[in-house]
Amino acid sequence: DQQVKQNSPSLSVQEGRISILNCDYTNSMFDYFLWYKKYPAEGPTFLISISSIKDKNEDGRFTVFLNKSAKHLSLHIVPSQPGDSAVYFCAASGVSSSNTGKLIFGQGTTLQVKP
Amino acid sequence: DGGITQSPKYLFRKEGQNVTLSCEQNLNHDAMYWYRQDPGQGLRLIYYSQIVNDFQKGDIAEGYSVSREKKESFPLTVTSAQKNPTAFYLCASSIGGTRAQETQYFGPGTRLLVL
Numbered sequence: 001d002q003q004v005k006q007n008s009p010s011l012s013v014q015e016g017r018i019s020i021l022n023c024d025y026t027n028s029m030f031d032y033f034l035w036y037k038k039y040p041a042e043g044p045t046f047l048i049s050i051s052s053i054k055d056k057n058e059d060g061r062f063t064v065f066l067n068k069s070a071k072h073l074s075l076h077i078v079p080s081q082p083g084d085s086a087v088y089f090c091a092a093s094g095v096s097s098s099n100t101g102k103l104i105f106g107q108g109t110t111l112q113v114k115p
Numbered sequence: 116d117g118g119i120t121q122s123p124k125y126l127f128r129k130e131g132q133n134v135t136l137s138c139e140q141n142l143n144h145d146a147m148y149w150y151r152q153d154p155g156q157g158l159r160l161i162y163y164s165q166i167v168n169d170f171q172k173g174d175i176a177e178g179y180s181v182s183r184e185k186k187e188s189f190p191l192t193v194t195s196a197q198k199n200p201t202a203f204y205l206c207a208s209s210i211g212g213t214r215a216q217e218t219q220y221f222g223p224g225t226r227l228l229v230l
Binding site: 004006009032034036041042043044045046049089091093102103105106107108 | 119121148150155156157158159160163173203205207217218219220221222223224226
């Protein structure tokens with residue numbers, strides 16, 4: 001049962017253009033969403049998060065959008081840079097007595113930014 | 116310089132052998148987590164601990180064991196019962212307690228290979 005899904009395994013964009021990474025979830029109890037960036041053989045690095053009380057959060061070149069009715073979130077990177085080439089994971093968590101703090105991860109999307 | 120350290124970076128296991136992966140954090144975080152990443156997949160939760168001397172099984176705990184005797188340390192033992200141990204293992208920590216909407220921060224990972 002994949003509660004968090006990233007349906008695009010890979011994405012290729014040109015330097016300077018916008019990268020849009022998508023993530024869908026099924027559990028309506030999720031109320032906190034995060035994006036992580038991961039280089040090969042390294043640990044994930046936290047990028048940006050959003051609470052379910054918001055529909056947008058922005059941090060520099062990174063913006064996360066949340067559409068609760070569609071159970072969909074997206075990460076926009078503008079402008080994309082070659083150093084952004086990495087695997088991006090979305091993750092979700094929800095408040096319940098048994099899993100406070102636990103994150104559920106999507107499968108990841110590999111972003112390639114071409115110079 | 117606060118952070119999470121994992122050692123060793125690479126670990127080799129012989130058939131029938133137990134091996135222990137180290138995870139240490141100096142962030143004063145209460146909660147710690149162990150994940151496993153396989154190629155093309157997201158991170159799957161093995162064990163987590165919200166507080167010292169307490170831990171819970173995650174989604175794929177079979178063949179693994181943990182201890183949490185100190186706040187800073189959360190070692191993971193991969194036992195001989197784990198039939199497919201080859202993977203990239205990631206340790207994470209968060210502020211913890213009963214807070215929701217937590218961000219987890221990851222260590223650099225340990226790659227375990229079976230000889």
